[in-house]
Amino acid sequence: MPTISGFVVSTGQEASGRRTLLDIVDELARPFDASASTMRALAGDAFRAAVRTMNRKGSWPWEIQDESLTQTINSAYTTVTGAIKKPLAMYYLDDDSLPWERIYYKEYESLVETYDLSIAGRPTIYSIPNLFETGQIRWYPIPSAAENCRFTYYRVTPAPRVEAEPVEIPDFAIETYMAFAWYELAKRLPAAQTRLPLTIAKGDAMVAFRELAAHVNAPGDRVQYG
Numbered sequence: 001m002p003t004i005s006g007f008v009v010s011t012g013q014e015a016s017g018r019r020t021l022l023d024i025v026d027e028l029a030r031p032f033d034a035s036a037s038t039m040r041a042l043a044g045d046a047f048r049a050a051v052r053t054m055n056r057k058g059s060w061p062w063e064i065q066d067e068s069l070t071q072t073i074n075s076a077y078t079t080v081t082g083a084i085k086k087p088l089a090m091y092y093l094d095d096d097s098l099p100w101e102r103i104y105y106k107e108y109e110s111l112v113e114t115y116d117l118s119i120a121g122r123p124t125i126y127s128i129p130n131l132f133e134t135g136q137i138r139w140y141p142i143p144s145a146a147e148n149c150r151f152t153y154y155r156v157t158p159a160p161r162v163e164a165e166p167v168e169i170p171d172f173a174i175e176t177y178m179a180f181a182w183y184e185l186a187k188r189l190p191a192a193q194t195r196l197p198l199t200i201a202k203g204d205a206m207v208a209f210r211e212l213a214a215h216v217n218a219p220g221d222r223v224q225y226g
Contacts, residue, residue: 018171021047022163024178028185031195042188043181048159050180051169057209059086059154061216062170067151068093071123071143080135083156090126090137093148103149111140120144172215179208 021044026034028043054060063085069078091099108127111117115125121141129138137151160167169177183201186194196204 018166018169019174020164020166021160024167024181025163027178028181032189032193043185044161044163046184046188047177047181048161049184050177051157051159053180053184054177055085055156058213060157060173062168062173063154063157064088065153065155067153068097069137069149069151071139071145071147071149073143073146074120076117076139076142078137078139080137080151080153082135082158083133084128084131084135084153085156086131086154087126087128088152088154090149090151093150097148099150106140108138111138115140118142122147173212176205176208176212179205 024047025040025043028046029036029039033039065082067080069080071078087105089099090103090105092101092103094100103123103126106125106127108129111125111127117140119141121144123139123141123143125140127138127140129136157168167174167177179201182196183198183205186196186198186201
């Protein structure tokens, strides 16, 4: 069976200062009826839709994650902790747990068309069979020894479902997600209950998105010298 070992360095380091799903549902439902279960369910659905929308609109700095993995002998697969949006780098680790040798990425369709996947050896290539859906790495060749690696990737931001847990989104970015949540909520409410016209809600969401995208792409060391 594929195994996970080592550690995960998540981007969610400030959970204590972030809003919970409960806070978000309260804010969305309060102008209507925060105590109504149907209204609260609609608010939760709207925010989860907003998270999915932002996931497909780009890869964001707070989604970058480092994860240490261990290849399993005679297993072509290793599982990571979440869905992978975009792979960035894979390295073998030395005895001090520092990256020292690159493992190269190849698109899965090209891998299965080009290579004999029954070969065992020391992997020089990794691939991802199903981006967005699973957190699974495919090695080529099949590992003949257990070696430690570190994988850096953009993960898919999870849509929150437990009200008591902080959302895994930085506080400075949450208002963009909220703007899309208000738009999604307006789409779900009957016309008589809608307080924010759809055109205005959509316009607010797009303005918030452009502001956040401009902030993320603003010049700095990451942009100037990356």
